[in-house]
Amino acid sequence: DAKTTQPNSMESNEEEPVHLPCNHSTISGTDYIHWYRQLPSQGPEYVIHGLTSNVNNRMASLAIAEDRKSSTLILHRATLRDAAVYYCILLGGSQGNLIFGKGTKLSVKP
Amino acid sequence: GAVVSQHPSRVICKSGTSVKIECRSLDFQATTMFWYRQFPKQSLMLMATSNEGSKATYEQGVEKDKFLINHASLTLSTLTVTSAHPEDSSFYICSASLAGDNNEQFFGPGTRLTVL
Numbered sequence: 001d002a003k004t005t006q007p008n009s010m011e012s013n014e015e016e017p018v019h020l021p022c023n024h025s026t027i028s029g030t031d032y033i034h035w036y037r038q039l040p041s042q043g044p045e046y047v048i049h050g051l052t053s054n055v056n057n058r059m060a061s062l063a064i065a066e067d068r069k070s071s072t073l074i075l076h077r078a079t080l081r082d083a084a085v086y087y088c089i090l091l092g093g094s095q096g097n098l099i100f101g102k103g104t105k106l107s108v109k110p
Numbered sequence: 111g112a113v114v115s116q117h118p119s120r121v122i123c124k125s126g127t128s129v130k131i132e133c134r135s136l137d138f139q140a141t142t143m144f145w146y147r148q149f150p151k152q153s154l155m156l157m158a159t160s161n162e163g164s165k166a167t168y169e170q171g172v173e174k175d176k177f178l179i180n181h182a183s184l185t186l187s188t189l190t191v192t193s194a195h196p197e198d199s200s201f202y203i204c205s206a207s208l209a210g211d212n213n214e215q216f217f218g219p220g221t222r223l224t225v226l
Contacts (some may be wrong), residue, residue: 043203043217044154087153097144098215099152
């Protein structure tokens with residue numbers, strides 16, 4: 001499985017944008033880039049995914065580098081409820097199982 | 111989005127007993143369900159992939175005779191931890207996916223198992 005590299009932790013102030021980076025230099029052409037987050041003592045929650053183009057949804061935006069070797073999850077205005085561990089995961093076209101790395105623990109300060 | 115439930119949310123049992131955890135997709139049919147385990151301060155580890163009507167596929171190092179998985183219908187998968195021991199204490203999480211090319215998975219809220 002192609003691996004991803006994320007910073008262990010990041011801090012943000014409430015109502016400021018947050019950019020969570022992810023490196024995936026060994027990504028293959030059919031790998032989708034998925035982001036999930038896990039709040040304390042809860043199951044993970046889907047955030048966003050993309051293949052080549054940047055993506056936006058109500059939760060976040062996903063910016064994908066032109067060479068697809070890195071991506072950035074953007075939370076436009078962090079809230080205290082966004083404090084969670086964010087996982088960047090590559091998923092092949094026919095592969096269904098998610099392999100979780102260590103993720104980035106995001107702390108949001110009021 | 112689709113909802114996945116788990117029952118019970120937490121369970122405490124004595125060493126040597128068996129515990130069954132249910133995972134249900136409430137408003138969709140899931141041909142594939144996944145079971146994960148998460149120890150404190152660690153990431154989720156995939157235990158097995160469960161397909162309706164067939165045997166589960168276990169990840170390396172996961173004992174199939176200890177962690178029995180039954181996916182009897184398109185909305186229900188169960189994980190039974192047999193002869194539980196304190197080292198089996200963990201957070202067990204299931205997920206279910208819809209058929210489709212994005213493979214988005216919907217996760218249950220997790221079951222906290224404590225074995226005394």
